[in-house]
Amino acid sequence: MLTEIIAAAGVLGLLTVVPGPDMAVVTKRAVSSGWRDGLRTVGGITAGLLVWGVLTVAGLAAVLAASALAYTVVKLLGAAYLVFLGVQALVRSRKGEQPPADALGAAAAGGNPWRTGLVSNxxxxxxxxxxxxxxxxxxxxxxPSHLGMALLVLLHAALTLIWLGGYVMVLAKARAFFNKPRVRRALDRVTGVVLIGFGLKVATADS
Structure with missing residues (x-):
């Protein structure tokens, strides 16, 4: 069993480190509001994985995956949310807003960071x-299948927490660089375009 878990961890680890919408959302929040809000966003993303894990073990996720209508509704809602976050970043870059203090970061950067991570996931x-x-x-x-699935969900959530949490701390080390007006505007534009791109990709993806 240990060998199987190690092999599963390797596969899950590779999938976790591949850049995707979660990393783009975390980048946007960590750079705009600081490492604390970045970690809160990671916490929301991890909570989202646990929500999906509970639904999977309960069998509800299979219903969503099998239902074209339900899948499309969730897909379009998720795509719209990513596009909204991307447009928000582009608007901020055009206005040339300065990075908010950490204590005000959530209010100035688009709401509660934990909720942002949770909803996006x-x-x-x-x-x-x-x-x-x-x-x-x-x-x-x-x-048993339900116990094995629950174990892998927890493993995936832990890997995500470690990977994205570490990524946030790396960004925090370089925040002085990202806070330079020109760099910040450029990064807002890049993350905005990336988020919109992910949103469009999600919207046009087949089930």
């Missing part, structure tokens, strides 16, 4: 497809 139907399609193939055969 919960509205990503690809997680449902990932959990119902891939995780069962990685589940240790010596465990």
């Amino acid at each position: 919960v509205l990503n139907p690809k997680i449902a497809v990932f959990y119902t399609g891939l995780l069962p193939t990685l589940t240790p055969r010596s465990l």
Whole structure:
């Protein structure tokens, strides 16, 4: 069983470090509001994974993955949210807003950071497809399926927390550089375009 868990951890680790919407959302928040809000955003993303994990173990995620209508609704909501965050970053870059103090970061950078992370992750139907399609193939055969799935969900959440949390701290070390007006405007534009790109990709993706 240990060998199977290690192999599953390797696969989940590779999938975790691939850049995606979660990393773009975390980058936007950490650079604009500081490492504390960045970590809160990571916490929201991790909570979103746990929500999907509970739905998967309960069998509800499979229903979403199998229902074209439900999948499309969640997909479009998630895409719209990512586009909204991207447009928000582009508008801020045009206005030339300065980075807010950490204590005011949540209010100035688009609301509660934990909620931002949670919503962006919960509205990503690809997680449902990932959990119902891939995780069962990685589940240790010596465990009951629901226990094995729960274990892998917790493992994925832990890897995400460690990876994105570490990424936030790296960004924090370089925040003085990112706070320079020209750099900040450029980064806002890049993250804005990236978020809009991910939103469009999510909206046009097949189930």
